[in-house]
Every structure is written in structure tokens, then in C-alpha cells.
Amino acid sequence: MSDADLLLSLESSCDETAAAVIHRDRRVLSSVVATQHDLHARFGGVVPEIASRAHVDRILPVIDEALRLAGVKLADIGVVAVATQPGLVGSLLVGLTAAKTLALALDVPLVTVNHVWAHLYACRMAAGPEVFPAVGFVVSGGHTHLFDCLSPVELTLLGATIDDAAGEAFDKVATVLGLGHPGGPLLEKLAMQGNPAAIAFPRTFLHDDRLQFSFSGLKTAVLYAAKGTPGSREQPPPLTPERAADLAASFQAAVVDVLVGKCEQALQQTGRRTLCVGGGVAANGVFRQQLAEMANRRGVRLVIAPKDLCTDNAAMGALGWELYERQFFADLDCDVVPGLMR
Ligand code: KG4
Numbered sequence: 258m259s260d261a262d263l264l265l266s267l268e269s270s271c272d273e274t275a276a277a278v279i280h281r282d283r284r285v286l287s288s289v290v291a292t293q294h295d296l297h298a299r300f301g302g303v304v305p306e307i308a309s310r311a312h313v314d315r316i317l318p319v320i321d322e323a324l325r326l327a328g329v330k331l332a333d334i335g336v337v338a339v340a341t342q343p344g345l346v347g348s349l350l351v352g353l354t355a356a357k358t359l360a361l362a363l364d365v366p367l368v369t370v371n372h373v374w375a376h377l378y379a380c381r382m383a384a385g386p387e388v389f390p391a392v393g394f395v396v397s398g399g400h401t402h403l404f405d406c407l408s409p410v411e412l413t414l415l416g417a418t419i420d421d422a423a424g425e426a427f428d429k430v431a432t433v434l435g436l437g438h439p440g441g442p443l444l445e446k447l448a449m450q451g452n453p454a455a456i457a458f459p460r461t462f463l464h465d466d467r468l469q470f471s472f473s474g475l476k477t478a479v480l481y482a483a484k485g486t487p488g489s490r491e492q493p494p495p496l497t498p499e500r501a502a503d504l505a506a507s508f509q510a511a512v513v514d515v516l517v518g519k520c521e522q523a524l525q526q527t528g529r530r531t532l533c534v535g536g537g538v539a540a541n542g543v544f545r546q547q548l549a550e551m552a553n554r555r556g557v558r559l560v561i562a563p564k565d566l567c568t569d570n571a572a573m574g575a576l577g578w579e580l581y582e583r584q585f586f587a588d589l590d591c592d593v594v595p596g597l598m599r
């Protein structure tokens with residue numbers, strides 16, 4: 258098999274249809290993301306069947322556009338990479354079917370990428386190959402997972418959430434506060450007007466050295482603070498714009514304290530000197546700021562994925578090159594691994 262120079266990466270694990278063309282030297286020649294936020298907004302969350310149908314409509318135009326922007330032809334592609342786990346089953350299947358078809362038609366190797374690991378590879382894309390070994394932290398809509406990363410493809414899970422993911426908590430609290438979908442960026446904006454010390458929300462497990470997270474209690478605490486506690490005669494203060502901003506800022510402060518605190522514990526427990534952070538919530542400005550302060554204080558190297566590589570995209574599927582280089586090829590009868598990563 259001749260050595261390839263160009264990799265086509267496909268991503269369709271949730272509600273973004275994405276394709277990227279990446280050179281062997283990890284230069285991203287193009288990266289196209291078609292979001293479906295408008296389709297899901299009125300339901301307040303991602304509807305799996307709508308997501309998979311939209312992927313079917315968009316996958317080929319998105320691939321075409323990625324090739325066009327990269328200035329290459331399909332025949333120039335030497336490897337096809339696709340995210341096959343974790344995610345929504347119908348969504349993953351659309352990407353995998355397209356990838357298998359292209360790999361077969363072009364007679365090139367297929368590699369299957371773990372989407373959560375790819376979120377960390379976004380840090381490698383930004384900062385070069387020396388980021389590993391590191392503590393890796395993926396904070397997204399589905400995952401709040403801490404890893405000990407020996408290399409981009411040797412990850413050991415250190416701990417994760419036992420209920421909601423951090424991004425999911427942002428989205429649900431945004432719904433309680435009457436914001437749109439996805440809620441994370443909207444909540445961050447509202448929080449800028451609020452006082453993060455207005456309400457002392459719980460910081461679950463922060464003073465416990467187990468590397469695990471729980472956000473469902475916090476989410477309920479915000480709900481009760483906004484709408485009142487069931488069975489209580491006490492009325493909560495009216496949900497004025499000022500009160501909503503205080504709730505948003507206080508919620509965000511509680512989440513960020515826990516996320517940053519757990520990173521610090523993971524660094525302490527593993528002795529690693531580098532921290533890589535990726536996933537949609539890593540686009541949050543307050544989180545990025547507090548991570549930087551903590552890393553500075555501890556004298557560790559911090560690599561946060563650039564904002565455009567935090568939310569779902571196919572450029573982070575450059576992880577496929579690592580698999581290709583190790584000859585971890587997939588067979589054409591391989592399948593998706595849906596659900597959440599445990
Ligand atoms: O990584 P991602 O695009 O998709 C998953 O793999 O889940 O992450 C999406 C999540 C959503 O929950 C979204 O609300 C959250 O990331 N998010 C944010 C911000 N931007 C996206 N959360 C907080 N602050 C943000 N700026």
C-alpha cells in the first residue's frame with residue numbers, strides 16, 4: 258500500500274455534520290461543519306431521528322465542500338477516518354456508511370476514531386506532538402471525562418460524571434432560565450451580567466479526592482432557586498433579568514470550580530506536568546481563565562483546544578493519522594459503538 262498524504266475525516270456523532278481534509282503533517286487544509294442547531298432548537302435538545310435524517314441530507318455536500326476548499330479531488334485522498342463512537346446510533350451510522358463507501362471505492366484504508374479521544378487530539382493539533390503524556394479532560398455535552406494520556410491512542414480513564422455531563426447541565430439550566438439551544442454559550446453570555454457569588458450553589462465532590470463528578474444536584478438547586486422548591490410555601494424571588502443573570506453566573510461559578518478543582522487533583526494524583534482540555538464546554542471563557550490561573554499556580558503546561566476545535570468538528574479527526582501510522586486499520590464490516598463512553 259503506497260503512503261498516503263491526505264486524510265478525509267468525517268464526523269457525525271451527534272448534531273454536527275462535519276468533514277475535513279488533513280495533510281499527513283497535520284495541516285488542516287479544510288474543515289467544514291454544518292450545525293443542526295436550528296432543527297433541534299424548538300425541542301430544547303437534540304432529537305436523534307431528526308439528527309440522523311439531517312446527516313443523510315448533508316454528508317455528501319459537506320464532503321464536497323471540504324474537498325473544494327482544500328483544493329483537492331476525491332482521488333487524492335489516501336485515508337478515510339470516521340468517528341464511530343460514542344454517539345447517537347443513527348447519526349454515527351451515516352458517517353460510517355459514507356466512510357466505508359469512500360474507502361471501498363477509492364481502495365484506501367479506513368480508520369475509526371473515538372470521538373472523545375479526538376476532542377483531546379484537538380489539543381495536539383494546536384500545540385504539536387509534545388503535548389503527551391498529559392492529563393486529558395474532555396468536557397462536552399455528553400462527557401465529563403478525565404484521562405491519563407500516555408499518547409494520543411493510549412488513554413486510561415481516571416474518572417467521569419456519575420450523572421449529567423457538564424455541557425448537559427449548562428443546557429438544562431439554560432432551559433430553566435428561558436434561554437435557547439444549545440444553552441452553554443447563551444448562559445455564558447447572560448452570566449457576564451450577573452454576580453457569581455450571589456447564590457452559593459453546591460460544588461459536589463470538590464473536597465473528595467475521588468475523580469468523579471455529579472451535576473444533577475446542582476441542576477436541581479438552580480431549578481428550585483429559579484422556580485421555587487416543590488411543597489414549600491416560600492416563594493422564590495421573581496425571575497427578573499437581574500436574578501436570571503445572578504443564577505447563571507452562580508451556576509457557572511459552581512461548575513467551573515468543580516471542573517478546575519478536579520483537574521488539579523488529577524494532576525496531583527498522576528504527577529503529570531501537562532493538562533490538555535477539549536470539548537464544547539472548553540470554549541467557556543471563565544473556565545479557560547480559571548484553568549490558566551490554576552496551571553500557572555502549579556507550574557504545569559496547559560493546552561486548551563482553540564475555541565473552533567472545542568465544539569464538534571472533523572479536524573480533530575486528524576487522530577486518524579495516529580491510527581494510520583500505527584496500522585490500526587478498520588475492516589469494512591466494522592460497526593458503530595453508540596451510547597455514552599463509560
Ligand atoms: O463537544 P460538543 O460540541 O458536543 C458533544 O460532543 O457533546 O459540546 C457541546 C456542549 C453543549 O452542551 C454546549 O452547551 C456546550 O458544549 N458549550 C458550552 C459553551 N459552548 C458550548 N458550555 C459552556 N460555555 C460555552 N461557551
Ligand code: ZN
Pocket residue numbers: 372376397398536537568569
Ligand atoms: Zn463532541
